[in-house]
Amino acid sequence: MNPFEKIFNYQVISRLEDSGTFMVTSHERAWLKLMLQHPAAEAAFAAETLEKLQAILSEDVSLAVKEHLIEKARSEEKQVYHPLLRSLSRYITERVALSLTFSIRDGSQYNAHVGVPYKLEYSMVKRKWYLLWYNVRKRAYMSTKLAKIVSVVVADLEPQHVQRALSSIHDRLSKRKDSAVIEVMPTYNRELSRILYAFSCFEKTVDYDEDAGVYAIRLSFLSDEREYVLSKIRFLGRRIRVREGDYLRGRMLESSRKALGRYAEAAVLDADSEGLAT
């Protein structure tokens, strides 16, 4: 199976634009058939739709990959589909307001908060779904785990208010942007590919100073994503150094001192217990 089929050629596709022609190859059907075997399929479709799909694909052969493909260092897959995805994704496309009852970390519950849904976000790291939305009463941009949502009903809100809520989300997102410059330690330039792969999940630009042979990666991220950025920086260890970004630099210093403190304490304890033994 070759993903470079001439049928996928860009000229063919662009010529068919606007004709409404739906073209699907056996490759894509084989992929779909494989995916329908995943437990997520049951949450994604009504039972009769799933049956219909299976009937449509009955003559296709499912993509044979599982036997030969291994995934490593993958987070345990707790949830790929959540029962609320179907309804919430519709509300987002239809741009309607919602009344949400949900609980927060400490367990307290918030009843019937009117808000405007913006996006459904899946964290590849936590393997969980979140609803990003604007809470009208609190005038706050929220990220709520779908698992914490108790109920959702459509609420009445003038279209211009919905629109205002959405633009306010855009404003907030752009205001909460944080950035940092990460420098690749020149002795590790040979590992550039590994380092760039690790940062490829962020918005970034790279500068290269040819004379000094130094690569500098400028990352942009939301301020509440700092913890994740930090874990990536610690992950790469001595290959990189935070050049600009006081907060991250401060936290890295704190982390390394605290970590060394842990080992030093343990060394003292070891020495003590040895002392007792003799």
Place this chain on the structure above:
Amino acid sequence: MARESFDKEIQFLRMLVLTSGAYNRQQFAKRLGISVHTFDKTIRKLKEIASASGNGNQSPEEPNKKFAGALRLNYYDSADPLLLFLFRAKSLKESESLRLALLLAALHEKPQTALELLGVCCNAPDAADRALFPDEKTIRSDLRYLEEVGVIKRVPGPRPYRYRMQDDLVRQLTDEELRDLMNFVDVMANTQVPSVQGYLLRDHLKRSSGSGCVSGVGGVSDAGEPFLYKYHYYSRILDEAHLFMLLGAIQNRRKVSFLYFSPKSDTSYASKNTNPLFEREHEGRTEQALPIKVVYDHQYGRWYMLANNSRDGIRKYRLEGMTQIEEGEAVAKELFEEKRSELEARIKHSWLIDTGRAVTVRVRFFHPGGSEPNFVRDRVLLQGQWGQIVEEEDGAFIYEIMVNGTMEIRPWLRSFGSSCEVLAPAMLRREMIEEWKELASYYESV
């Protein structure tokens, strides 16, 4: 005709996306081992494909940086996988692309025979300008091709045979059901591997539903796309280009030969002669091996091929360094099975792909202080693979895992910062202390 290889385009896009405009034309070309002229030609071709496929419409100046900018990840606007257009790069003569599009559009109207379709082609409005008068044989071979890739189907019945689009997926589903399908395909393509076929299917569903215009790169037309996927290694789909060839070779127990550029070398495509013995051509190594498994590493978003080579035993290759892959001879089933069980046993305890000596790593993880939820524990349970929590302490817990070597697990442990203390092996513990000392020195001069 030789199979068209997209090695150059793949290496090119990978470098463009990863380095995000770090290099100027000369630097870029030098690293790919191509001339600046070839660089310019390649970028022209890719831009043409990208804009025809719906992404990017940049001005011709400063091709490198602008194009890199257009392909840059922009999280809240990037519902469409930007690199998908690579898979639309297969070359086609203009007359052929026109003919295939005419045939498909005609079959979309109603089922037809080869002769009827020939008429459609010859009567097309601009057929004359483009010298598009195919003969019946050409139409028949097109139909054979389309049937082979599963886009059309022969309608049961007597000769002359009629063909129809195999588009039951959209025809038999209601609009509501199609919406569910679209969402499902989106979620699965983004959260599972492999994903290229899923992205192609998503694109085709979207185009047929009329919302065909894919949002412009860097534009703000993100309305209506409900899903976002956080911390996604989106360039991984470039490496999927080779995946299916390798999976096919494994399925058929065939060896593959390829030109390998270790990702640690400075050039990644084909380069100047550095060794006079090899005359010219390249600095990559020609390799031959029997592929046994393909591994996707979620930690870095990279792909590996694990293979067996009669001389060296188990060999590991990064897919990003493999070019000019060719299938070779098949091996006996017994031999393949033997090598496969050998490999499976050797990687059983690989955090990623290390086949070194197995050691037990013992680590103390500290609970975050105060009333915070125990996210350290949650993360260890989520990402700690087959490791176990073996002891609970006051404010901490002990985690143990048997792994091949300590190299691959080390970054993960380090990412926990001071919430993690390595207890054993002693060597790893010492290394961690050294690393933290060095890291502290990076920041102490603030």
